[in-house]
Amino acid sequence: MDFASDNGAGVAAEILDAIAASSRVRAPAYGADDHTARAAAMLSDVFERKVEVFLVATGTAANALALAALARPWEAVFCHEEAHIHDDECAAPEFFTGGAKLVGVAGEGGKVTPESLRETLARFPRGLVKSPQPGALSLSQATEAGTIYSREAIAELCAIAHAAGVRTHMDGARFANALVASGLSPAEMTWRAGVDALSFGATKNGALACEAVIFFGPALAPDFAYQRKRGGHTLSKGRFLGAQMEAYLKGGLWLRLAERANGAARALSERLAAAPGARIAWTTEANEVFAVVPDATVAAWRGAGAKFYEWSTRSLDPERAARPGETLVRLVTSFETTESEIARLVGFARDPG
Numbered sequence: 001m002d003f004a005s006d007n008g009a010g011v012a013a014e015i016l017d018a019i020a021a022s023s024r025v026r027a028p029a030y031g032a033d034d035h036t037a038r039a040a041a042m043l044s045d046v047f048e049r050k051v052e053v054f055l056v057a058t059g060t061a062a063n064a065l066a067l068a069a070l071a072r073p074w075e076a077v078f079c080h081e082e083a084h085i086h087d088d089e090c091a092a093p094e095f096f097t098g099g100a101k102l103v104g105v106a107g108e109g110g111k112v113t114p115e116s117l118r119e120t121l122a123r124f125p126r127g128l129v130k131s132p133q134p135g136a137l138s139l140s141q142a143t144e145a146g147t148i149y150s151r152e153a154i155a156e157l158c159a160i161a162h163a164a165g166v167r168t169h170m171d172g173a174r175f176a177n178a179l180v181a182s183g184l185s186p187a188e189m190t191w192r193a194g195v196d197a198l199s200f201g202a203t204k205n206g207a208l209a210c211e212a213v214i215f216f217g218p219a220l221a222p223d224f225a226y227q228r229k230r231g232g233h234t235l236s237k238g239r240f241l242g243a244q245m246e247a248y249l250k251g252g253l254w255l256r257l258a259e260r261a262n263g264a265a266r267a268l269s270e271r272l273a274a275a276p277g278a279r280i281a282w283t284t285e286a287n288e289v290f291a292v293v294p295d296a297t298v299a300a301w302r303g304a305g306a307k308f309y310e311w312s313t314r315s316l317d318p319e320r321a322a323r324p325g326e327t328l329v330r331l332v333t334s335f336e337t338t339e340s341e342i343a344r345l346v347g348f349a350r351d352p353g
Contacts, residue, residue, distance in 0.1 A: 001305065001344055003306065003307060003332055003333065004309060006261065006333070006334040008334070009204075009334035009335060012207070012248075012253065012257060014253055015206055018243045019208060019247075021243070022035055022239050022242075022243035027239040028239075029237065030234055030238050031235070031241070033238060033242055034239075035239045035242030035243040035246050036239060036241065037242070038242070038246050039055070039212075039245035039246040042245075042246065042249045042250075043200070043212060043214060046186050046249065047214070048185070048187040049187070052217070052221060052224070053213075054214075054225070055210065055213075057209040057210065057211070057233065057235065058209065059084075059171075059201055059203065060092050062200075062213050063084070063085050063092070063169075063199050064089065064092040064093045064095065064231075065096055065224070065231055066198075067085070067093050067097055067136055068100075069213075069220065069224050069227060070169055070220070071136040072098075073099040073100055074100075075097075075101075075132055076132040076135050076136075077101070077135055077137075077138060078103050078105055078112075078117065078121070078137045078161075078166070079104065079105065079112070079140075080104065080112050080315075081105060081106055081107075081314065082104075082145075083104075083140050083144060084144060085102065085140075086102050087144075096231055100132070100136075106314075107315065108315060110140065110146075110282075111143055111147060114156050114157060117157060117160055118160060121160070121166075134164050135166060137157065137166050137168050138169040138171055139168070139169070139170050141172055141175060142178040142285065142288070144315075145315055145316075146282060146284065146286050146289070147282055147283070147285055148178050148182055150182070151182070151184055151188055151193055154189065155193040158193055158194025158195060159194060169195070169198070169199070170195045172200050173204055174201060174205070174286055175200055176205050176254045176257070176258035177261060177287045178285075178286055179255070179258070180255055180258045180262055190216065195216065196216060196217070197215050197216070197221070198212075199211060199212075199213060202244065202245060202248045204334075205254060205258055205335065210245050210248070258287070260337075261333050261334050261337065262286055262287050264287070264333035265287045265332075267339075268333060268342045268345070269284035271346040272293075272346055273291075275293070275350045276350065278293045278349055279320070280292075281316055287334070288330060289333070290311060290328065290330055291331065292321070292327070292328050292329075293327060297352050298327045299352070300353075304344070308329050309330045310327050310328070310329055311330045316328070
């Protein structure tokens with residue numbers, strides 16, 4: 001019963017086969033191979049426009065390098081106060097941007113709100129020498145609470161940012177999960193709503209180690225190839241990234257894998273909500289379930305060897321937060337999560353004894 005993270009899942013067979021096949025053929029180095037070229041062309045098709053694509057091996061690199069292209073060292077990057085770039089990337093965004101300040105913005109359910117963004121922007125007036133200048137806005141889709149921004153919400157936040165001269169970035173580590181949950185097209189969820197750059201994740205959804213930094217216009221990052229190289233994230237055997245991304249996209253594999261993970265999360269959420277003393281903290285939209293459960297359930301899960309995280313957050317309405325004798329937990333499903341795992345976990349919740 002492993003619900004700790006989708007990072008714990010394996011590699012989809014189709015992607016593993018593609019890596020092996022690409023290893024049997026010699027190819028130009030540093031991403032100048034046919035696999036990488038085809039993957040870039042496929043991403044342009046996915047997003048319904050010519051996009052600038054740069055492959056990297058980790059989500060931290062994708063986020064930090066993308067923000068380095070959008071924000072200068074003396075600028076501020078606005079994000080939710082519990083965003084992954086803010087709390088979980090060991091100051092990599094600050095490092096790669098050369099010192100840009102991450103500024104947390106409050107909001108329920110991991111979401112930046114228009115009101116909180118306007119209030120925060122007002123604290124950093126453009127032209128005030130002693131203050132970091134407004135530089136970039138980063139939105140996580142899906143959020144750290146597993147919630148999804150609507151197309152209208154993305155468009156409103158991007159419009160506020162652009163009006164303030166701020167470029168926009170989307171952390172899409174779980175982009176596929178958010179996409180299939182939203183019912184939107186990739187274009188609708190990104191550039192048509194005002195997103196300038198996207199960290200397009202594949203690793204959490206069946207790849208070995210592959211992410212793409214995507215710019216929706218060549219003028220946004222004319223020097224990004226040099227930034228990536230200087231940052232140590234231009235792989236010499238780049239074809240292995242290209243082969244992963246090509247296989248990930250081919251035939252809609254990425255969407256099928258995400259739907260499996262999301263379906264498992266929906267099933268887990270529905271059954272867990274019916275267990276005695278349990279309640280779902282936020283509506284389950286992608287592949288993360290946040291639930292408040294009795295401490296006895298947590299102990300039963302631990303005793304049975306289940307893997308998950310006890311969670312803390314400032315992003316949950318106090319009325320729905322854990323009370324004495326209760327614990328907020330995060331349960332993450334993947335494309336490999338089985339019905340038997342879900343049934344066992346829910347069984348212990350129904351009868352912790």
